[in-house]
Amino acid sequence: MKIHFIGIGGIGLSGLARFLHHEGYSVKGSDIAQTPLIAQLRREGIEVAVPQQASNIRGDEDLVIYSAAIKPNNPELQAARAKGIRTLSRREALPLVLGGKRVFAVAGAHGKSTTSAILASILQEANAIIGAESKEFGSNVRYRGSELLVFEADESDGSFLETNPYCAIVTNAEPEHMEFYGHDLERFHEAYERFLQTAKIRVINDGDPFLRRLDMEAIRLDPRRDIRIKGHLLKDDEPYIRFELRDFGEFEVWGFGEHIALDASLAILAAMNEVGLEEIRANLRHYRGIKKRFDIVEKRDNFILIDDYAHHPTEIEATLTSVLEYAKLKGIQEITIIWQPHKYSRLLDNLDRFVECFGSGVRLVILPVWAAGEEPVEIDFPTLFQRYGPIFADRIKRVHDRLQLLKSSQVIEELRSGIVVGFGAGDITYQLRGLK
Numbered sequence: 001m002k003i004h005f006i007g008i009g010g011i012g013l014s015g016l017a018r019f020l021h022h023e024g025y026s027v028k029g030s031d032i033a034q035t036p037l038i039a040q041l042r043r044e045g046i047e048v049a050v051p052q053q054a055s056n057i058r059g060d061e062d063l064v065i066y067s068a069a070i071k072p073n074n075p076e077l078q079a080a081r082a083k084g085i086r087t088l089s090r091r092e093a094l095p096l097v098l099g100g101k102r103v104f105a106v107a108g109a110h111g112k113s114t115t116s117a118i119l120a121s122i123l124q125e126a127n128a129i130i131g132a133e134s135k136e137f138g139s140n141v142r143y144r145g146s147e148l149l150v151f152e153a154d155e156s157d158g159s160f161l162e163t164n165p166y167c168a169i170v171t172n173a174e175p176e177h178m179e180f181y182g183h184d185l186e187r188f189h190e191a192y193e194r195f196l197q198t199a200k201i202r203v204i205n206d207g208d209p210f211l212r213r214l215d216m217e218a219i220r221l222d223p224r225r226d227i228r229i230k231g232h233l234l235k236d237d238e239p240y241i242r243f244e245l246r247d248f249g250e251f252e253v254w255g256f257g258e259h260i261a262l263d264a265s266l267a268i269l270a271a272m273n274e275v276g277l278e279e280i281r282a283n284l285r286h287y288r289g290i291k292k293r294f295d296i297v298e299k300r301d302n303f304i305l306i307d308d309y310a311h312h313p314t315e316i317e318a319t320l321t322s323v324l325e326y327a328k329l330k331g332i333q334e335i336t337i338i339w340q341p342h343k344y345s346r347l348l349d350n351l352d353r354f355v356e357c358f359g360s361g362v363r364l365v366i367l368p369v370w371a372a373g374e375e376p377v378e379i380d381f382p383t384l385f386q387r388y389g390p391i392f393a394d395r396i397k398r399v400h401d402r403l404q405l406l407k408s409s410q411v412i413e414e415l416r417s418g419i420v421v422g423f424g425a426g427d428i429t430y431q432l433r434g435l436k
Contacts (some may be wrong), residue, residue: 002060005029006076007067008048009038012154013090015129015140016065016097021046022143030056030076036435040139054079061085065093068157069373091159098163101127101149104270105163107195108171108205109155110315111263113290115171116152118253119267121287122280126150132309133291148274153195156180160195168199169270171263172208174314179345203270205262219269227261232325239294239326245269248277253284255294256322292429294322303401304330304419307432311342311425313353319421320359327419334418338396338403340367340428344377355384364388365405367395370426396422398434 005017008029021027028047049056057079064080064087106116113132120128126148153160156177181188202218204211230242243261253264298305310316393405402416422432430436
């Protein structure tokens with residue numbers, strides 16, 4: 001079967017394309033701009049056209065799959081439909097990709113990429129499609145040719161309802177992407193309940209208020225009672241957390257913060273029907289973190305640069321706790337946060353919490369909002385965030401051993417010491433790496 005992917009450069013659609021390429025399908029795609037991910041897809045033998053245009057649809061395609069970001073007037077989508085080629089959204093295509101697999105589907109507002117990657121590390125014989133690049137296998141896809149598949153399930157467009165999970169794992173059900181659910185909390189929660197009901201095995205974070213109330217059979221993890229943090233440590237200058245889980249003994253996993261222990265514990269409980277405890281303990285050593293989550297981009301004696309995908313107050317608070325622990329062990333006191341707000345809708349839905357989430361004792365740099373296609377909304381950042389005395393910059397620029405903060409194309413400050421953390425789901429990751 002010949003399949004064309006419109007928007008193949010996104011982390012979600014690239015995962016499906018890579019997996020089907022491994023499965024033997026003839027795969028090609030397109031996107032609007034060149035990116036490092038597109039370059040990697042080409043190295044893997046997948047043809048990618050840039051930019052998107054009607055001529056990329058040749059007419060011999062059996063199927064066109066398009067990302068959630070693609071609008072009805074997209075020239076390739078229109079060309080495919082005009083030629084009578086079957087078209088499916090990413091959500092509609094999931095049964096094709098996941099069919100015939102025993103799927104371990106991980107969902108939740110926060111922590112699902114980390115939990116998925118840890119679970120993939122534990123289940124070494126499983127395929128994996130996750131929403132981030134695992135540092136263990138250097139991709140968002142690992143192919144083993146197995147019937148077992150670890151899959152990061154997405155609630156943002158309701159597509160997790162199409163994953164047909166054998167095992168459903170939910171890290172939390174905090175309201176997020178509420179615009180898709182018409183800002184209807186009951187509808188949002190009902191979707192999570194339906195997702196869990198489709199699974200034979202369910203593993204849930206019982207510390208989440210909504211999940212705790214669900215009347216269904218499940219493996220329930222109570223973080224307060226079931227997890228005991230034993231300590232944070234540096235091994236070969238890499239961050240690790242040691243914890244005990246119930247009466248199963250001690251585990252050690254890459255990363256800092258109680259949220260990492262929670263994610264690892266959910267993965268452990270989900271894997272226990274597949275592999276033994278000692279194998280789980282050993283396989284956890286394979287996990288080395290994921291790109292853009294507490295991702296240490298540069299590390300020198302007096303300067304550490306961290307890239308983190310956190311774009312919600314809960315995620316920012318959790319990562320900051322980890323950063324403070326890391327700073328303590330490294331003996332560093334100076335911490336600078338560079339925040340690129342992501343989407344006006346998320347800002348407005350969580351504005352009070354964003355104002356509070358950066359804590360105290362840190363310097364805050366605020367970049368322009370990454371709108372992700374949304375219409376701009378006037379937000380008085382200087383007044384709302386005045387307690388931090390923030391620096392407002394248009395962008396950042398990586399120059400050798402430092403970061404430059406630019407305003408109106410002028411360098412207003414240079415950062416070359418302490419811990420610098422970039423937060424956001426926009427293009428800040430490329431700015432931090434000097435790729436943009």
